[in-house]
Amino acid sequence: MKFHSTLLGSVLLASLASAASAAPANASPSLSGMQTASVAVDINEYEAIEKxxxxxxxxxxxxxxxVMKxxxxxxxxxxxxxxxxxEGGPIKGLFEYIDSHPxxxxxxxxxTNIEVQNQVAFARIESDNWNGARYSDMFLLVKDNGSWKILTKVFHHYDADGLNR
Structure with a gap:
């Protein structure tokens, strides 16, 4: 339950911060006008996410x-x-794949990237030679009961020649 209330609190705070700096209603949406708050993050948080x-x-x-569970x-x-x-669904599909392949x-x-905002984080990795394949993985992580956990894994599997088609 702590996870849900913490995540809800983070979403509400982010929404309030966004609303406070929102452009007028008639303004067209643009990323160029967006500003993000710079928050100091303890190096231990990055190391825990890397782990x-x-x-x-x-x-x-x-x-x-x-090993990965x-x-x-x-x-x-x-x-x-x-x-x-x-394709996708519950993470057990990944576990079944890992256990049934070499x-x-x-x-x-x-x-290649880690971003942390309070109890949520984003990480990206690039992988070569996962049994001959290349992948780009993006992860959303949450800090649950003091531990960083991957909540969402989104990936792109490149063709055998490494090209994105």
């Missing part, structure tokens, strides 16, 4: 969902696919 993402990556390398929230979902196709010991993955 959660690292569990996901290591689970892929070992081919064991049991602790990184995911119990209600996590996953969506994505190759090209313009999108390990990817040569997986090369790098975190």
């Amino acid at each position: 959660a993402i690292g569990l996901y990556i290591e689970g892929g390398r070992q081919g064991k969902s049991s 602790p990184a995911f929230h119990a209600s996590a979902v996953m969506y994505g696919g190759p090209g313009e196709s999108v 390990a990817a010991p040569d997986l090369n993955a790098h975190i």
Whole structure:
């Protein structure tokens, strides 16, 4: 229950902050006029998020969902696919895939971005050679009972030649 009230509180605060700086009703929407508040984030938060993402990556390398499961929230979902196709649902689909396919010991993955705002965060990774495939993954994370958990995984699976079609 704490997760839901904390998340709701974060959404309400973000909505209030957005409303306070909103443009007049007749203004056209534009990203160029948006401003974001700069909030100091403790380096430990980034390291904890890196650890959660690292569990996901290591689970892929070992081919064991049991390694990556602790990184995911119990209600996590996953969506994505190759090209313009999108498939997804509960994160158990990822776990089943990992356990039924070979390990990817040569997986090369790098975190390219982490953004933190209070109890929510965004992370992106680029992965090469996940059993010969290339992926872009974007994660939404929540801090639940003091631990960062992946709530949403959205991915793009590139064609065999690495091109986006």
